[in-house]
Amino acid sequence: MKKNMGWKELMHGDAVQAGTAKEFKTGDWRSEKPVFHPEKCINCLFCWVNCPDCAVLLDENKKVVGFDYNLCKGCGICAHECPVKEPKAITMEAERR
């Protein structure tokens, strides 16, 4: 591929079947991860409602218990939306692999 190509010169990408995202572990490319602090949680479920990846885990009583780190992309929306005063019930911390 030549350097500094314009977008009209780029090749067409592959088309993939819709609905396959659930088969991928999107947490692989996370740089930060949410950490749950249950003692601060008021169980408002704002984090669960707002998570774009359905990565907030609930127990059988609909209480937040943590995150599915295979799906969580580390976007931080859950921590941002958590209404608890600082320090919140969810904090974002650097991912260490």
Ligand code: SF4
């Ligand atoms: S960091 Fe983003 S993807 Fe991960 S649980 Fe929070 S809202 Fe969901």
Ligand code: SF4
């Ligand atoms: S947004 Fe915060 S307080 Fe509300 S359920 Fe989630 S962790 Fe708990």
